[in-house]
Amino acid sequence: MNSEIEKIQNKEYSIKYGVVFNESWNLFTKLIGVGALAVILYSFASFLVNFLLESLTGFRNVTNEFMMDIQGIQDPNVLLYEVQDFYMEHMNTLLITRLGTEFVMLLAFPLAGGFMMVCRELDKNGAFNIGTLFEGFKPQYWSRLMVLAVIYFFISKIATVFFVLPGIYIWVAAVIACPIVMFTNASGVQAFTTSIKLVNKNWFTVFQILFVASLIGIAGYLLCLVGRIVTYPLVLVTVYMLYKHIVGFQENEIEEIGHS
Known part of the structure; x- marks a missing residue:
């Protein structure tokens, strides 16, 4: 384990629900447009993959006949x-069909990584480059994000199958693994284990923050499709803000974004 990751894992921190959520909301209101773009791209790709898998398995034809x-x-x-x-x-x-769609859609996971970069650019510089949204697809990030996505996919599914609570635990504990990949040199495995070790120190507070952000996202989904597109990015912004308050940043880390 490199010294940077070891230092992060041993870090002690404290987070306050009100502070993190308020900062997340303020940043979210400035990122509604690019957040909506990310959700639209992901949703379109997911629909296409699901359509193809349903056609290949014959489930679409059977469903149409049933209707x-x-x-x-x-x-x-x-x-x-x-x-x-x-x-x-x-x-x-x-x-x-459902699990196949989710697994194939792991290929789009770098969008979340790029969105972390967008959050950091705007948070620090007051502006961002739309191209930064696709930063996660660059080779230095993509392979590590894919490893992380596959690990999370299988562990979360296994945890959920056995019982709902383990699935919730993993969802919370691994929440900052993606920004750890994007903002440090951690591998996918290191990011996953580091996130769990750090979040476990204040698991319930992190859960509260994510729960409220997710409720807003779910409310938008229930209202209409447009509501989901607008509100779901709040969860991603909250993930970034959790990383900021738990791990933090070095002064010059943002300078290479978009130029690496």
Whole structure:
């Protein structure tokens, strides 16, 4: 383990819910446009991948036929039974399609890394370059982000399958792994373990901050698609701000962004 990562892991810190959330909200209001762009790009790619996988597995055709079959059903109890029976019968195909989409979409994970860079640029310099959003796709970041994404994908799925609470724990504990990759020389494995070690020192406070940010994102999703596009980036901004308050930055670390 290099000395930089070891120093970060041994760091002691304190965070306050109100301070982190207020700073996250203030930065978020300045990044609504680029945040919405990131969500739109990801959502479009996810839709395309899901469409292709549903077509390959035949699930799309089966679903269309099912929708036509139930059009004339008026009794809500019969309708509910038919829907339950349909999804139970095709559960394996549905899981393959859903998990397959999520796994393929790991390739888009560098967008989150680039957004971390955008947050830092605006936070420090008061302005940002839109090209920075795609910084995570550069070779020096991409391979490490892919390792991190694959590790998180499998561990979080296993944790969730066994019980919901372990899944929530991993979601919170690994939350700053992405910015650790982007702002340090940590490998994907180091970033994952370092995030867990640091967040565990104040896990519940971090959970509170993420929970509120996520509720706002979910509220936007429930309202409409546009609401999700606008509000979900708040979660990403909050991740950046957690990194800032937990790990912090050296004075000149931003100078290489966009030039490496």
